[in-house]
Amino acid sequence: MTIQVAKLSDPAVRAFVTAVNAHDRDAFQAVLAPGATMSDDGADRDLADWTDREIFSSRGHMEVDNESNGGRALIARYNNDTWGEMKTRWSFIVDDGGRITRFETGQA
Template sequence: MSTQIDDPAVAAFINAVNSGDRDAFFAALTPDATMSDDGSERDLVAWVDKEIFTANGRLDVDSVSSDGRSLTATYTNATWGSMRTSWTFHVSDGKVSRFETGQA
């Protein structure tokens, strides 16, 4: 595994998180995107606002799968501090249609 993000949709997602750009984040998603956190379905808008955008979330990628759609990262935000996390992305028509995250 490497740390190179080759999937453009996943790269756009990560760049939006790390720049704190909410508009770019939602532009990287399909309109009907869904997500889960630690195996539980979450309200995407409420979760990203709480866990990413109001808490200064940041993803530091540690490793990426060969297909570019699964990764491990150190996720840091003002609420929880830093933790090792796993992320899996489903992409449709060049945008993230679903992501699943949780502690690694």
């Protein structure tokens, strides 16, 4: 059962998923705090390089199946032109200003 993006609980996570699915780099950057970091399968990655490769140049798309931790942890089917579809987990740290300071993803 997919959760509609508009119904995701956390506003920052909702904005993140909306930006990913719209391939909107400006909106994506706007939801990230300055100096934001990320990891993929437990290894820290260069945020700009990873998001360009895994989201924007490969047309990434998230279909959220489950959320927990107040909407800051997701299980989603992630699809891009490089890897096809895979079940993924996402967790987010959001600062007091409502911007994401770190996200972690990997296969679920």
